[in-house]
Amino acid sequence: MKKKKCIAMLLAGGQGSRLGSLTKQIAKPAVSFGGKYRIIDFSLSNCATSHIDTVGVLTQYRPMMLNAYIGNGASWDLDGPDGGVFILPPYETEKGGNWYKGTADAIYRNLDFIKANDPEYVLIISGDHIYNMDYRRMLNTHTGHKADLTISVMPVPIEEASRFGIITANETKRIEKFTEKPKNPDSNLASMGIYIFSTDVLIDALERDAENPDSKHDFGMNVIPMLLGEGKRLFAHKFKGYWKDVGTIQSYYDTNMEFLDDENPAKIYKKYEKLVMTNNVQSPAKYIGESAKIENALVSNGCIVLGTVKHSILSPGCYVGKGAVVEDSILLPGAKVKDGAKVIKTIMGEGSVVETGASIGTGAEIETIGDNAKVTAKGAR
Amino acid sequence: MYSIDSLVFTNCEFEGLSKLAGNRTVAALPFWGKYRMIDFPLSNLAWNEITTIGIITPYKYRSIIDHVGSGKPWGLDRKIGGLHILPGTVWGYSNANSRFILKDIENNKIFLDRSSADYVLITAANTVSAVDYADLVKHHHDSKADMTIVYKVAESNNEYMSEVRMSKDKVTSMHHGVKKGQPMFLDCFVINRRTLYNLLKYYKAINFMDLFDILGSEFNKMDVRAYEYEDYSYSIFTEKQYFDANMDLLCEEKYAKLMLEGRTILTKQHDHMPTKFVEGCEVKRSIVQDGSLIEGAVENSIISSNVIIERGAKVTNSIIFQGCVIEAGAKVDHAIIDRRNVVNKRVSIKGTKGNPFVMGKAQK
Numbered sequence: 001m002k003k004k005k006c007i008a009m010l011l012a013g014g015q016g017s018r019l020g021s022l023t024k025q026i027a028k029p030a031v032s033f034g035g036k037y038r039i040i041d042f043s044l045s046n047c048a049t050s051h052i053d054t055v056g057v058l059t060q061y062r063p064m065m066l067n068a069y070i071g072n073g074a075s076w077d078l079d080g081p082d083g084g085v086f087i088l089p090p091y092e093t094e095k096g097g098n099w100y101k102g103t104a105d106a107i108y109r110n111l112d113f114i115k116a117n118d119p120e121y122v123l124i125i126s127g128d129h130i131y132n133m134d135y136r137r138m139l140n141t142h143t144g145h146k147a148d149l150t151i152s153v154m155p156v157p158i159e160e161a162s163r164f165g166i167i168t169a170n171e172t173k174r175i176e177k178f179t180e181k182p183k184n185p186d187s188n189l190a191s192m193g194i195y196i197f198s199t200d201v202l203i204d205a206l207e208r209d210a211e212n213p214d215s216k217h218d219f220g221m222n223v224i225p226m227l228l229g230e231g232k233r234l235f236a237h238k239f240k241g242y243w244k245d246v247g248t249i250q251s252y253y254d255t256n257m258e259f260l261d262d263e264n265p266a267k268i269y270k271k272y273e274k275l276v277m278t279n280n281v282q283s284p285a286k287y288i289g290e291s292a293k294i295e296n297a298l299v300s301n302g303c304i305v306l307g308t309v310k311h312s313i314l315s316p317g318c319y320v321g322k323g324a325v326v327e328d329s330i331l332l333p334g335a336k337v338k339d340g341a342k343v344i345k346t347i348m349g350e351g352s353v354v355e356t357g358a359s360i361g362t363g364a365e366i367e368t369i370g371d372n373a374k375v376t377a378k379g380a381r
Numbered sequence: 382m383y384s385i386d387s388l389v390f391t392n393c394e395f396e397g398l399s400k401l402a403g404n405r406t407v408a409a410l411p412f413w414g415k416y417r418m419i420d421f422p423l424s425n426l427a428w429n430e431i432t433t434i435g436i437i438t439p440y441k442y443r444s445i446i447d448h449v450g451s452g453k454p455w456g457l458d459r460k461i462g463g464l465h466i467l468p469g470t471v472w473g474y475s476n477a478n479s480r481f482i483l484k485d486i487e488n489n490k491i492f493l494d495r496s497s498a499d500y501v502l503i504t505a506a507n508t509v510s511a512v513d514y515a516d517l518v519k520h521h522h523d524s525k526a527d528m529t530i531v532y533k534v535a536e537s538n539n540e541y542m543s544e545v546r547m548s549k550d551k552v553t554s555m556h557h558g559v560k561k562g563q564p565m566f567l568d569c570f571v572i573n574r575r576t577l578y579n580l581l582k583y584y585k586a587i588n589f590m591d592l593f594d595i596l597g598s599e600f601n602k603m604d605v606r607a608y609e610y611e612d613y614s615y616s617i618f619t620e621k622q623y624f625d626a627n628m629d630l631l632c633e634e635k636y637a638k639l640m641l642e643g644r645t646i647l648t649k650q651h652d653h654m655p656t657k658f659v660e661g662c663e664v665k666r667s668i669v670q671d672g673s674l675i676e677g678a679v680e681n682s683i684i685s686s687n688v689i690i691e692r693g694a695k696v697t698n699s700i701i702f703q704g705c706v707i708e709a710g711a712k713v714d715h716a717i718i719d720r721r722n723v724v725n726k727r728v729s730i731k732g733t734k735g736n737p738f739v740m741g742k743a744q745k
Contacts, residue, residue: 035655036671074453075650260657280650282454284640285414285670285683289633294664300655301415301671304636314655 002082004119006139006196008052009107010043012127013060013100018248021349021370022332027059029127030066031252032332032350034259035313036300037278038069039246040127044076044085045277050135052123053083056113058106060090060099075279088113102217108206114199122202124195124219130255131192131243132275138196141173141237148201148232149224151175152194154239164190165220167236175234180220189236192243195219201232253347253366256313256330260298281333283316291322307337321356328363332371341375349373383522385514385571386433386462386498389422391445391506392469393480395541397619400739401719405444407617408506411702411720413630414670414683416648417448418617419506422569424647427455429514431502433462435492437469437485454647465492472589478541478618480505480568483588483595487581498574505568509626510614511644512569517608521571524550526606528572533610535565541618542566543593545607552605555593566593567610576603613639624717624737627683627700631666653686661692677707694724698734702742716740 016028023031029040047055055078059066072078073085088110090099100106107114107124114122121142123135133152142150153167161182168177168187178191197205205223209215215222228234246252283302288294293308302317307324314320318331321339328345331337335348343354344361349371354360358377361367369375391408402410408419419436426434434457438445451457452464467489472482481503486493493501500518512531521529530552532545543566544559545552559565581588584595596605613635615626630636640646653672658664663678672686677694684690684701691709699713704721707713711724715732719742724730732738 277652280652282645282647282650284646285668285685286656287633287636287640288664288667288669288679290666292665294658295662296660297658298655299658299669306633309658 004054004083004117006052006121006123006135007054007056007083007114007117007119008047008123008125008135009110009114010040010047010055010057010125010127011103011106012040012066013058013063013106014126014128015061016128016247019246019252020249021368021373022249022252022347023062025062025371026065026350027061027063028247030069032315033130033246033252034256035298035315036280037276039130040066040070041076041276041278042130042132043125043127044070044073044078045275046125046131046133046135048076048078048277049275050133052135053078053080054086054117054119055084056086056088056110057127058088058100058110060106063087063089069279071279076277086113102222103219104206104209104215104223105217107202108210108217111203111206114203119199122197122199124197126193128247129192129243129245132241133194133239133243135194135196138194138237138239141235142196142198145173145235146233147196147235148198149227149234150196150237151178151224151234152192152239153189153236154192154243155188156190158185158188161185161188161190165193165224167191169236173236173238175228175236178220178224178228178234189238191220192239193220196237201227249347249366249368253330257311260296260311260313281316289322292320307339315350329361335369383499383518384497385431385500385502385518386435386492386496386574387426387431387502387504388435388437388467388486388492389419389426389504389506390437390469390481390485391419392437392439392472392482392485393478393505393507394439395478395507395618397541397621398617398623400741401620401623401717404441404742406439406441406506408439409444409448410617410623411685412509413627414668414685414700416646418509419445419449420646420648421509422504422506423449423452423455423457424645425511425514426502427457427647428644431514432457432459433465433496433498435465435467435489437467437489439469440471442468448649450649454649467492470589479591480507481592483581483584483590483592486577486592487585487588490581493574493577496574500571501574501577502571503569507618508568508614508616510567510569510610511612512567512610512614517569518571520608521606524604524606526604527576528570528603529606529608530570531567531608531610532564533567533614535559535561535563537561539565539616542568542616547607550606552607553600554597555600564607564609567614568616620717620737620739621735624700628681628698630668630683631681636668651686659692662690677709699737719743 012029016023078085167189244255286303289306299314300316306322307320310327312329315333317334319336323340324337330347332350334351336353338356341354342359346361346367351372352369354375457464544556545564546554659676662675665680669684670686673688676692677690681698685703689706693709694707696713699716702720706723708726710727712729716738721743
């Protein structure tokens with residue numbers, strides 16, 4: 001087989017605790033997004049469209065749904081003869097077993113996987129961002145600079161910069177400073193958590209980091225500052241496309257709604273349609289009933305809409321009964337709003353139900369209903 | 382214990398569907414906004430765990446091969462059994478309304494030779510139904526008959542289907558054309574693999590004929606039984622029938638009954654965006670497939686994927702195929718608009734319930 005140029009390691013083990021009830025039962029990368037997608041679709045589709053055929057997915061927190069969803073990777077053309085998707089959970093050794101302690105530790109514990117594939121470069125990405133990116137461009141930046149590590153960055157508003165890992169680079173894009181969540185940022189270039197390492201540099205850095213008892217084994221906090229301190233060649237790759245972090249309920253809600261509110265819907269269609277691949281459920285085309293009223297909404301297949309839906313996103317298999325009203329809301333797969341019920345500015349979890357005549361949401365704060373939870377007319381869950 | 386293989390016949394051509402099924406066989410005709418006709422027998426076989434399937438392809442086989450691919454959506458890309466593409470003869474192209482040409486089986490006899498199945502379930506692909514194949518085969522097995530054919534009591538007169546005449550539980554003859562209330566052959570049957578061999582051998586000289594044309598002189602020699610199916614079915618030979626069968630799904634109760642009974646109809650997967658319903662659109666009593674953009678008015682219609690209905694356009698009582706654009710101010714009523722057509726601004730297209738307007742596939 002041909003020597004591999006680049007493989008991807010996809011970090012998908014985090015809990016995503018800031019997403020509250022949405023990640024109570026499933027890992028964040030497996031959370032439904034934008035109607036018929038799940039968050040990890042975007043990273044996996046990027047791999048597919050960037051011709052990366054080998055992806056290791058590091059899982060830890062509640063992996064059942066995620067593993068089932070990824071399957072053999074065929075939905076993202078990642079079931080080729082010379083590659084594929086490999087689920088990499090924590091495992092036991094003769095010295096005992098441990099959970100992944102940090103992002104760097106997770107990769108360190110799977111160096112065997114990297115060595116077995118023996119690529120020239122390793123792309124490290126996370127499974128919880130919504131973006132379109134051709135990693136081949138970033139790889140060109142990396143090889144062009146003969147870099148040891150390339151970090152993808154994008155400008156953020158300076159007042160928000162203290163939420164990110166902030167990078168200061170010189171005119172040649174060489175990184176001079178990297179600060180995790182600085183109080184007084186001196187740059188607005190935020191790290192997107194996307195790294196390309198030359199493989200030997202990665203292996204060496206992780207092996208040394210693993211032996212450091214003071215390290216938290218995190219790329220942003222430990223490994224990158226260590227390499228920078230040693231004078232290694234670290235470069236920034238400036239990304240100009242669409243990239244969103246959906247780590248909080250507010251950003252998850254807002255990013256979903258961006259899909260809906262785009263001023264030129266036909267454009268956003270063409271933009272995403274060819275690019276985002278997904279493991280579809282087989283469901284029939286949606287049915288819009290006699291008395292339905294449906295405005296400014298994304299509605300997926302398998303839905304039955306008999307009531308009113310305004311400014312909302314419906315995932316596959318949702319039901320909106322007669323006289324029911326759904327406004328400014330996101331219904332995750334299989335959510336049901338029964339006859340006469342009212343759902344305002346609410347994220348309804350998978351398989352959740354708002355019973356006949358019940359109501360939730362005032363329009364002020366974003367409400368959430370957990371997966372498979374029920375809201376009855378008395379308000380109990 | 383017994384085992385079953387299946388043959389799905391798609392090698393047939395119907396004059397009544399010339400505009401829609403001219404370049405694609407009826408089996409590859411889009412249906413219910415998302416499916417193709419062949420999805421129904423293939424899904425039915427999948428539900429019943431029948432996993433060795435031969436598809437007899439038509440002379441113009443591009444569209445059907447494109448759709449079934451390796452058979453993955455139906456669980457047919459497998460090491461044991463799986464999907465076999467069997468080339469059909471050119472006769473299907475010229476013999477109007479013939480469904481089961483003997484020569485098609487003869488040419489692909491190797492499929493039967495390599496099989497160790499006791500029975501072969503044979504079906505055409507122009508009928509939508511949910512016949513319980515497992516029960517049908519069990520019924521056939523228990524009866525020890527040579528062949529069991531599926532029938533349904535006709536709900537209306539139908540000149541294209543065949544009437545089944547029976548004496549007690551045995552079939553005595555079959556006749557073209559069926560009247561309301563008579564038993565109607567549903568183009569689906571089970572036959573012993575050995576019996577099929579014998580028929581092929583005996584009728585070798587005239588194997589350009591349809592199996593059911595030569596059976597006329599066999600009913601008194603063979604043990605042919607009938608199996609009644611009482612649920613929903615629709616057989617499609619004409620554009621009118623195609624239109625009616627699609628429109629049938631627009632009834633709320635029927636949609637729920639046909640679509641959500643835990644028996645998902647399996648089809649080739651596409652990664653379309655969810656449908657976008659823009660502010661100001663008016664959609665009522667319609668089926669809309671993912672990937673479409675609805676800005677105008679849609680009522681009593683079936684909209685396939687990647688369709689754009691522009692603001693001010695109005696689509697009523699119609700079926701719009703994949704990739705069409707209905708431009709601002711255009712009106713479409715009682716029509717079937719085949720793939721990739723653009724209905725220009727302010728154009729009005731109007732058919733009637735009894736005679737829907739059909740616009741063939743765009744030539745581009």
